[in-house]
Amino acid sequence: MTAKDLEERPSRLGQWPCQIQLVPPHAPYFENADVLIAADCTAYAYAGFHEKFMKNKITLIGCPKLDAVQYEEKLTQIFSTQPIKSVTVIRMEVPCCAGIVKATEKALLNAGKILPYKIITISVDGNIL
Numbered sequence: 001m002t003a004k005d006l007e008e009r010p011s012r013l014g015q016w017p018c019q020i021q022l023v024p025p026h027a028p029y030f031e032n033a034d035v036l037i038a039a040d041c042t043a044y045a046y047a048g049f050h051e052k053f054m055k056n057k058i059t060l061i062g063c064p065k066l067d068a069v070q071y072e073e074k075l076t077q078i079f080s081t082q083p084i085k086s087v088t089v090i091r092m093e094v095p096c097c098a099g100i101v102k103a104t105e106k107a108l109l110n111a112g113k114i115l116p117y118k119i120i121t122i123s124v125d126g127n128i129l
């Protein structure tokens with residue numbers, strides 16, 4: 001791959017802001033959205049994160065260890081009020097990252113929604129497990 005190829009690779013971020021803490025729960029882009037909930041480190045660990053995981057999705061990010069908030073409440077608001085199409089969670093293999101999965105699953109339960117749901121785990125050497 002040439003430097004030019006890398007420069008021309010487009011961002012796949014579909015909205016702003018992308019932090020779970022900052023995203024407005026009633027934003028119109030959630031309508032019929034495939035939502036990706038990504039632990040912060042995953043985007044740095046997995047090369048090609050935009051193309052492989054973010055493309056055609058609404059991406060929300062956070063770190064369940066370092067952010068001093070509970071994501072469950074915000075995600076419950078989003079899942080309860082928005083006609084989401086699917087949810088994918090992407091986490092690192094390390095134990096501290098389990099919190100993002102737990103928060104998402106609790107929020108889905110709180111919202112009473114049954115949606116296509118997937119968990120992807122990335123290893124510390126940047127592979128999909």
Ligand code: SF4
Pocket residue numbers: 039040041042062063064065066092094096097098
């Ligand atoms: S919980 Fe740990 S691995 Fe996951 S995003 Fe935070 S620091 Fe990274």
